[in-house]
Amino acid sequence: MAAVSVAAEWQLLYNRYYRKPEIYSMQWQRMDLSRHRVAAAPFGGPIAVIRDDSKIVQLFSESARRKLHIFNSAGVPLSSAVWDRPGGRLVGLSWTDDQTLVAVVQDGTVYRYNIHAELVEPQISMGKDCFEQNVVECVFWSNGLVCLTEAYQIFCIADFKNPVPCKLADPGLEEYPLCVAVIEPQHNMSGNVEVLLGVNDSVLVVEEDGVQQLGVGIGPLQKMSVSRDGKLLASFTHDGRLLVISTDFSKIIFEYNCESALPPEQLAWCGLDSVLLYWDEMLLMVGPYGDPVRYLYDEPLILIPECDGVRILSNTSMEFLHRVPDSTVSIFKIGSTLPAALLYDALDHFDKRSAKADENLRLIRSSLPEAVEACIDAAGHEFDISRQRTLLRAASYGQAFCSHIQRDRFQEMCKMLRVLNAVRNHEIGIPLSIQQYKLLTAPVLIGRLINAHTHLVALRISEYLGLNQEVVIMHWACTKITASLAINDASLLEILLDKLKLCKGISYAAVAAHADSIGRRKLAAMLVDYEPHSSKQVPLLLSIGEEDTALVKATESGDTDLVYLVLFHIWQKKPPLEFFGMIQARPLARDLFITFARCYKHEFLKDFFLSTGQLQDVAFLLWKESWELGKNPMASKGSPLHGPRIKLIEKAQNLFAETKEHTFESKAAEEHAKLLRCQHDLEVSTKQAIFVDSSISDTIRTCIVLGNHRAALKVKNDFKVPEKRWYWLKVFALATIRDWDALEKFSKEKRPPIGYKPFVEACIDADEKAEALKYIPKLADPRERAESFARIGMAKEAADAASQSKDGELLGRLGLTFAPNATATSILDTLRDRLSFQGVS
Template structure:
């Protein structure tokens, strides 16, 4: 059990939970004076030197994403330690340089950097304008000039909070502007309600409850103003927590699930409060009333506070855990913990999983711990291995599951192997557990270990991998130009590698403008069939202009972008390809046709193309589209068309089950026409037609003759007289108000 003791010695106890700080990469390449950046199309290569977090504006993407940095021009630096000209730098999480581009001079001061959910780099300038850069080469977006997000005369940016799809900006004159479509070339910022901050008041801090956690679907901005916290949205302003009397709040952070708020008060108390400020869940008195430089959640169980040289982890009970750093750090929240970036290393701090605690906890006698120990005795050819097995034979499946799960949470490859070997030892005696569970974990670990390699530098945990999904991971590898690894993972996981090959080919074509097409074609033939390679060359100009690969966008669930790009291409076949993909994903798999209609209604060309297609094969979908957009008359005409198609059906002439649906379709059309004042004639006609069909259906049932449906009123009366059924003829005559006609001239009506 000595190995278990050494493992548990790395942990820290916070209340009744263990946490561990794992060093993922150390030292980082940028900590070496010899570090140089990769060349980029925009700026070539250049020396980086030692990247000091204290002198740079830095952003890091979640899910083990890349790191971007620009020297902060408001900080004083030694001339010999930094290049004289500022550069925009891009690194992997392992510190390997990916790209470098000169920072454009004469721009307004850079306020902050951030990454969007699709891993585009965003630069917010102090005047409220936004610059976007594509990865991995830091190529500016087609509209390379800054896009303004603030209204005129707003005074510039006082504070800003980014999330995956948007940004909330507090202006210097205390207005709140939110942009939720930050990914598009032409975003649509909107100003929220006036927060009611007077001229002599100061906004101390700011946080955002993201749209997916708000019932309205719009972001809610929290502002610490004086002795109160106000929640600002489009509908108004609400003062929160007045009854709690927490005083001025100087720092805030919203939990990953959007339900809790960590707030640092002016008197040095850390408070955890529901975002509706209904009560104080717990509080902790810090030793200092000086507000921390950073505050972040570590999962859902603890909060991190960072002052220079001190990182404090506070939980709901017990003493906090303190970590000391002699260099500046940056906290990067993840869904299951926090990455800690310093000048020299990348660490990951998270709660120790329960399965790992069961195995490696000091003194643990759980079945999983005994199974792990049994494998150790087996390797040493000790009889104690069988003794341990006998102790846990009734709990063997649970012990095996725990060993498999614990292997997934480990970054250390040798420890992964040891835990999986313990699981295989148990599997030899257990027939109740499906062996596929073991193979699945081995597959995931092979993928995770491959992308965690410092040359790749994507330190995903297993929880992050499951949340991100393999498809999106491959999309990220493609975006980083790691085509070979993306291709191998696609094949290994039995995913379609076509997206990888397509993107690789597009990049090769875009980078080979000076190469004759025939030479380029020959170089592509090794990877592509002739027809596909030739098609790529034909589309070369379009690929170079758009900079996007539509199949790639679809593969990473960027449907809006893919649809927009297909429309811009002018290729209707491409638009149809995207439409069918979105229909399958949204309307069929998610059973949300209204969401699909919302997507296409904003784009007239896509809507019209879908309507053209649906008129021939998807009447029900077209009818739902008309109803969702208030085009009741169009839906009614479509119902009448369906009724006529049923009437033409050969089965309809045999008196039967199609008559009921046919009548119901006409009645539905009547009700829809009746809701519009402009279609009173159509409404009355449909009502009369439905009534005639019901009468004719009754006549066919009573006479057992399938000769009435679809005929006119006069023909119906004439047929009744010809059959000698004068009573039925008179009833039809009265029902439909046919006047001044004798029984003789019915034959000639």
Template sequence: MANVSVAAEWQLLINRYYRKPEIYQMRWKHIDLSRNKIACAPFGGPIAVIRDDSKIVQLYSESALRKLRIFNSAGVLLSETVWKHPGGRLIGMSWTEDQTLICIVQDGTIYRYNIHGECLDPNYSMGKECFEQNVIECVFWANGVVCLTEAGKLFCVMDFKEIKSFKLGDVGIEAEEELPHCMAVIDPQYIASGNVRVLLGIGEGIVIVDEDEVTHIEGEKVQGPVQKISVTRDGNWLACFMHDGRLVVMNMNFEALFQYQCESALPPEQMVWCAMDSVLLYWDDMLLLVGPSSEDSVRYIYDEPVFLIAECDGVRILSNTSMEFLQMVPDSTVSIFKIGSTSPASLLFDALDHFDRRSAKADENLRLIKSALPEAVEACIDAAGHEFDASRQQTLLRAASYGQAFSSNFERERIQEMSKTLRVLNAVRNPEIGIPLSIQQYKTLTAPVLIARLINAHQHLLSLRISEYLGMNQEVVIMHWACAKITASSAFQDAALLEILLDKLRLCKGISYAAVAAHADKSGRRKLAAMLVEHEPRSSKQVPLLLSIGEEDTALMKAIESGDTDLVYLVLFHIWQKRPALEFFGTIQARPLARDMFITYARCYKHEFLKDFFLSTGQLQEVAFLLWKESWERGRNPMASKGSPLHGPRIKLIEKSHNLFAETKENTFESKAAEEHAKLLRIQHELEVATKQAIFVDSSISDTIRTCIVLGNDKFASKVKTEFKVSEKRWYWLKVFALATVRNWDALEKFSREKRPPVGYRPFVEACIEADEKGEALKYIPKLADPGERAEAYARVGMAKEAADAASQAKDGELLGRLRMSFAQNTAASSLFDTLRDRLSFQGVP
């Protein structure tokens, strides 16, 4: 009997059954669909209702103010708001995938509402041409729209998340009589190019319009004016209602698959695809279901207006009093409940009935289907998923469980999975929630998107329970709840609200307290934000938020505690920009890490600011070092060092450095060095002026003396010697090598005779040998007091006998060995050194 009662509700179309169960009795009152504009979101989404201002409407007892009302699919009022927008008549409404209501008015202005009836800023415009020409029709798809103007121009918005209007190809309409009879859009995601494609019923055929191209389809392919067009969700099939009452279904190459002659030639008010199998047409009092061939149709008579909502697996039928769902009966359901069915699934379902009545026929049924038991169990599970009635779901799952007990080859998790899915679906189908998803719609939508929609509707408790039940992350739910709670709890004290929030936020490890705190700050509750952010464990999220709410000192402390130098620099730069210099210096001086990082950065990029910091903290020597370094940097920059160094910036900087060093007892050496550096620069400048050669500045004292002697300027060389107290020994070495450099041997000899050199004659010998003047060297080698030095000097000029004589005087066997090695190529000399070594060895000299 159960099978008969279930199948009695079905209608047979060709060889497939269709059913139209009632999902809800609508809970709204005084809503007449014929007098209102309606927008219904797919996947069991909300319904937007607003009085149609193009019709004369009896107001009943409601206010004369025009209101936009938003209901769930069971007719429960979610929100309402007064419609206040100018811009002419409301032309079209539709819901986007994220359940934002798009409203387009006559002048092309786009208004957006959320599910709570709040108008979202900003408003957008379809453009100047739409404003001037007026929009007369809109066709929406998931996230976009095409608008037709009075002038026959088409304008498109591809994505409502980033609203940009552009014009499509020009159809060439010149008169109002040529405006399209109908219009449809193929969703861009199903077109290879990704561009929108518009189908227009114009004249005797169809015009295809995209961004750049206009194509006319006429003649045999499209016979006569098209009054209504409907495209399948995937854009592969086209249903056209013709002027003579024919319904023609064709592919996108405009090849007819079948046609059906309707009783009325008047175009239907609505025409939608029922999944991908059949077409549903609506006139004032009748629904006509046609397909998938022209042989038959099904009629449903209505005495009230209806509105059709196409779904991926059927059509929801909304009337003033009810919400129904028209769909093809699933194969598994047919196999169980079809009248006279003897399928294994039907016998299994029947076996459960016998088992409940304690009839032996239950065992007989099971024996009949023993080999097909897994298939029967699967069919019962699948059929349960497609049912909206909870008791029938339960019975089917009990039948599956009963059959599973006798089957060893069946995956036992399938019943548990289906039970989970159905519990979720039944929870959201509750009229108070009002989301009548079928199982196929649920799988297409996915659980995360369903939870996001529940959150958006502020159904946080149900969202949390579903997330927990399905083992999903609950963070998104709790975060949204916390933000919504802050927004709605303006009367709560911060401390009390904090406890309420923390009680829930602690349920989820790793949740972003900073994000909730940011929302609190945005809502004008800065104190609550500061209290919340204290609980954020991640410094990378905590510190930026502390800065945004003005808690700079706390942010700096947290950044230092984290040890993250990037965060410390972030806070430093923020405080640097916001606070006066002295206050900033005081802030970082108390924190060594921040101070040292600031100094490191400022040494490279902000010298002046760093000088101010050191002065404010009494670190004069650090300022002096900076000034000195700056003087060197200016010296390396030709553009900055132009002009006299005596009165130029470099000398001034070094003098300032000297003065600052002089004020500290610990920097006596640096003070003296800075003083002498300034003095040297002055002398070097004088030299460059006198010689007209820019070769002195920034050279050392020794190089300055040497260069003066080379240039023959002994007066300045002596002046530098005197000014900087150059020792006699250093003076002799410098002058000897300078004279040798210019090969002034006479002056060198004269210099050697002025007095006995304090460094001896070795520098003279070295300078001559380095200049490769052995003859000059021989003038000074005999004057070397040390026989060993004489021996080595003679060896360097290649005089073996004299070297041997001097070495013998030195009585140094090791020296003789070294000299022999230097004359290894000279046999006679080697023999001489060997003889001398033997003689010394005989005398007992090592």
């Protein structure tokens, strides 16, 4: 009996059954669709309604001011707004894929609204040309539109995500086309939109770069509709025929005579199997074979094409016309003896405690898995919950007798149906079929639920399906903050935390950023304190003016990049002294600032050290600057930079002098400045840039080399150079310039404090043996004399001096030195033997 009642609702189109269950009884009051412009979103989306200003209508209790109303698919009001947009008459109204309502007015301005009837900025203009020509008609697709103007030109927005209008090729029309349709970009090889214009007895295909005439002789066409996959075109001709043609116009798929030359008000595809034509009070469904199906209505209709059927909206109801799935036919078709029908019947007998249940199961034993699958699939396609339950019970009953069956399939279907039943509730009003749900996907559905502010349902579904709940709770929190302006910050924080803590790892910083964006800075500061990730917390603290807290959090995190971010932010916004005070008490921040400033901001760093009383650090900076100044190439040519260098060093010396711990540095700085000044004077007097930045010893040596003995003596006296060093420097300097007379004279001035050995070495190094002989005899130590004679090759004298030293080891070394000289070797060996003998005796 149940099977008969179910199948009785179906209509047969050739060999396919169709059904048209009522999904909702519309909840709106006194709605007359014939008086309004209506836009219904696919996938069970919202319905936008606005009074049609092109019609003279009778006003009832409503205001004369037009209002845009948005309802869910069950007619439950969602939002409304007064329509007061400039730009002339409303020409087109449609929804995009992301459920943004697009409204096009006469001057080509495109207004966009969200589901809450709030205007989405910015508005879009179709361009100056479109503005001047006036829009006559609009054709929309999932995410774009084309506009036709009074001047027969076509303007297009290919994608609302990047709303850049462009003008298509000039179709060269002299009168307005009879009908317009669009092939979406994703269905074309070129990736560009194609606009089909019904002109005379053919169709013009207009693209951005050209116009093509196709289908000559098939028209004139009064109405066109492109199939969902872009491959077929349904058209209504002037003589009352329905033609279904391939979109390349290569062949006619089928033709049907509608027995009426009056074009239908609406022409729509029902899936890919049939075409719907709607005239006033009659809906005709035509398939490729067999007689059409007629439905009669006494109220206006709006056809809403879906991927698997058509939703039919009237003043009082929402119906869903679609093909009956094969699984449902196998169970409920009158007289069906297929395994699925017998399994369904077996459940009925089982409930009645009839033995016929067992008989049915035995009949389908080998086909039981297929029967179970058919029952599960049929349950998924049902909108009636009691029927879903019965079908699933039949599947469960059959599973009990199957050893080889996928149990997961049953559980997945139960999950999907629970989700679908939840969103089909008239309060939510999203009448998705299972096919639409699979195509839409659960995350997108959840996104639509939260955009409609049905957060609890979205949260429950996310939790049930094991999806990330963060996106739902985040959106709820932001929405709650926006809608709770009357609640004080502390109370609202408590409400928010109660929900936010449900999701671990949620971004409190993002919620705080939203609070800040709507002017609730105190609430933002309270929220951001709960953010566990410093990388998110610190930038937000800076944006809401909590610099001190941001610095504390950054230093506590130990992340130097974050600390630098805060430092640079505060540095730009705060006066120097306030900035110095903030970082002084925080070692990490202070050290990082000092490290950076040492490389790039010396002046600022000096101010910091001065403000904190670190005079020695300022002095070291000044000294470093003096050295940097010395590296300047100009510092060695004419020395214009020596003056500033010396002043920097003197400033450093004065600062060092302020602290007892840096007496050495103070004295060194004083000496350095004095030396630089002396070297500067020498460069000026000698006109040779060779003194600055050399040592005192090098300065003295250079003066002697240049013959300026008076200047060398002055440097020696000014810097209290010890006598020994003075003698060493002068000896080798005179040897360098080979002034042997001056060297001899210098050696005779007084007994040299360094002895005569340096004189000998200087002469030997200069390869002047004769000069060396003047000083070797004066060496007091016989070992030194022996070694010096040996170095200039005088073996006998070396042997004599060595014998005086009575040093056998020295004689051995000299023997090795004179090894090629047999005579010298013999003398040295004799002396060494003698010393050995004396030592033994």
